[in-house]
Amino acid sequence: MKRRVLKIHPDDNLIVALDNLQMGETIELDGIYYPIKENIKAKHKFATLDFAEGDTLIQYGITVGKAINAITRGTAITTDNTRHSSQTYGEDSQAYEWKKPDVSKWQGASFQGIRRENGQVGTANYWLVVPLVFCQNRNVEQMKTALQDALGYSNETHYIDLARTLVNNYQAGSNGGLNSLANSISMPKSLVFPNVDGVKFLTHSAGCGGTREDALALCKLLAGYIHHPNVAGATVFSLGCQNAQMSLLKEELAKLEPNTKTPVLWFEQQAYGEERSMMDAAIKETFKGLTKANTYQREAVPLSALKIGVECGGSDGFSGLSANPLIGRVVDKAVALGGASILGEFPELCGVEQNMLDRCTRPELKSRFSGLMKAYEAHALAAGASFDMNPSPGNIRDGLITDAMKSAGAALKGGAAPVSDVLDYTEVVTQAGLNLLCTPGNDVESTTALAASGANLILFSTGLGTPTGNPIVPVLKISSNSTIAERMPDIIDFDAGSIVTGENTLDVLSNDLFELCLETVSGTYATKAKRLGQDDFIPWKRGVSL
Template sequence: MSRQFLKIHPDDNLIVALRDLQKEELIEFAGEEYLFPEKVKAKHKFAIRDFAVGEKLIQYGITVGEVVKPIVKGGVITVENTRHSSESYCAGSEEYHWEQPDVSRWQNKTFQGIKRSDGQIGTANYWIVVPLVFCQNRNIERMKVALQDALGYRNETHYIDLARNLVSHYQNAQNHDSESMGLASDDFIAPPRDLVFPNLDGVKFITHTAGCGGTRDDALALCKLLAGYIHHPNVAGATILSLGCQNAQMSLLQDELTKLDPNAITPVQWYEQQAYGTERKMLDAAIKGTFKGLQEANNVKREALPLSGLKIGVECGGSDGFSGLSANPLIGRVVDKIVALGGTSILGEFPELCGVEQNLLNRCARPELRSRFTQLMQAYEAHALAAGATFDMNPSPGNIRDGLITDAMKSAGAALKGGAAPVEDVLDYTEVVTRPGLNLLCTPGNDVESTTALVGSGANLVLFSTGLGTPTGNPIVPVMKISSNTKVYERMHDIIDFNAGPIVTGERDLEALSNELLDLCLEAVSGQYLVKARRLEQDDFIPWKRGVSL
């Protein structure tokens, strides 16, 4: 028979219901009898004893709340009787020892990835088309329609005809009227296969609502983020559209790119509408230039690469009361194995580290990392306060409905997806990862903003846990969705890649399931398994406006 209740840590004074418990139902657990005064829904917690006002509630061995109304033994924990409370933290250190997982099974394994000329290792090969300002979104969409139609969509417009003709000439590899097409005959080479660009995973058209109208800091942050995407090893090249008068100037992005790519290895094409005059002139040039760039990008092929080249970003969204019991610890076990193999993991969502700060500080490999983490956490909270928000406002209505009552309760489970490895670096938003091992990255808790940031900082695979179901994806990096429970996996199987539900019921072992998930990860980064978000073309991209999002 599967488990029905769970006490996570020996010090906990809360028990998690793994099934619905009815009012006046009598159960026995760990030698104690519980008669429930009200219904306790699955995923929610009930009291191990009577609690008076002011007492602390413990889960995962840490404080996750404070009692504001008396709770009787077996009583359910709710927003009416509990408020957020977390443990204080300091930059002092404790000796930390990490017991590395056994990775002998993968020691000599490789994956089929992309190796760039500067040594960067990617998991895909994309060309991206990006606006520097939101008023270019329409032109991005027109390019998208034109180039996608060239691959089979029907929509008779000037740009579609242009792209279709370019593809036709390329495939036929025959002479044409270079004056009418604006291209020389030597721009085309015969395709090696029936596909136009068989070695290119796609062309991604990214839009956003930033670039002008905000602060200069917002414009700089956008350019830093875009530079991270352009320089990403999954990106073969980029086409940039600009208006010309916006805050996010071309020169600003060029400066940030130079910092990451001083030798200008990644080809970038620049198109400014105000300089071209008419929209048609600019888009004609951008489509032709992009098409030529795709030919060069197609020359890159996948090859066998070591698992140490993997950089896994971890994320959770639509969390429930089971996320911290199954999907998050499962992800944590996988990333620990990648770190043990010399790879990299990235843990963000700073509002969801509230209450577990001391654990992370104790795991920091160097004293300066403790200071930086403390400074970033305090600065973030100050930004939130200035905007009229606090970290304890983080749980969404969906989180609360499914058992995550306080921010500390949510954080205690969310942090588990970062594994147990030592912290090797602490990064601010848009900073790019340079050290292998576990990296902490300052991002908001918002799913898409945080996933966008993880990729901008270098993640080439994202493992994303969900308890309620979310379609979140990314334009250039596979985002693999792991469900915390079997019900949501079966109900939303079109968006979820892997089910961690059997861990909750005790039907499957965490270690064995982590091996299966890691094997699936290797298929995904090798291009052999297409994650559900990619199949649905869920290309989410949202820059973070600092201090606004939790």
């Protein structure tokens, strides 16, 4: 029989509706009967007892809110009767012991990765084209227009063919070709450089006009992308007078790679004069660089080379029950095999800080995590915001009423491994194990940061459906419920919905998802985001975004 409700932790005084519950029903769970006093939508929570104003609401065994008025047993938890509240935290911690998952199945296993001269291991092979300032976006787009189709990387031929069919049929006097569109099929072009997965063209709105801190952060971010093991080389455009100078980017690259191995081509428009002469040179030199990038081939590398970033976006009331804990199981396997995992989204660790502190392996990590969390919250307050404003309208509509409620489920995607390092925004992972990375909760800003810090695979949970991808790192999308997986099959890579219904277990599905991860990093499975050409890239302006 399908489960209709779930109590996550024995100490909880909230129960999750797994199905729509109707007023007048009586729901039994573990021998206790709960009269349902109003219609409660699936994914939302209801009270297990009568709350008075100021009473604490518990889910996942921790504080997730306070009652702002009386809440009757069997009624829904909403923004009208509940406000955000979270537990306090301190650096004094309880002893933490981690039971590693059984990974004997994968001991000695490998994946097909790409070894770089600097010792890093990539899961893809890209050439990168980046602007140091927004006024070079046009030149980046011009190069994209020139190269993508010519090299066989364009994935937008269907829409081009669709538009051409409409125009041709309209000019021929027909109805615009609407009746024949279903038969229009775009044939993929052969790749000029089959060992190069693509040329990725980044654009952004930064580099000048902001603060010097913003310019430095941008250069650190771009340095992380150029240094990334999935990047064979890069072409950099500069105007010449902006805050984000080429010299600044070169300094940050040198910090990451003192004996630089990654080829970088530099083009400054004010030094060239005429745009066409610069663009001609840039296209020719980039083409030459691609011939070298094409010499890289995949080879067997140990699973300890995995660096998995985790992210959630478009979360719903099931995300913390299925997709997030599933991802947590998978990254724990990677860590147990000697790899690294990266958990960001600091606003979505609100309320679980003490758990993270308990898991820190060194005192200085506790101090750093605590300091970064408090500094982030201070930045947000200075901008007129706070962590409790993090849940989006979609989150709230689908059962995540408070930030602490959202955080309690979101943190599960980091698994249970001890924290081996704590990193600030743009810092690159150097330690195996779980790394905490200070990023905002915004999906794209956070995935952008995960890639810059060295993630060579990103696992992304979603309950409402989001197409987010990354230009250089494969992003696997895991749905929290089967409805969204069926409705948006071109976006979802893996369905975790059967965990909610009880048809499957975390253990079984985590093995399946781990195998899909290995196929992805070996290049035998193309993520849905890659197939859609979803190359999202947004630098974080600190203090502005949650």
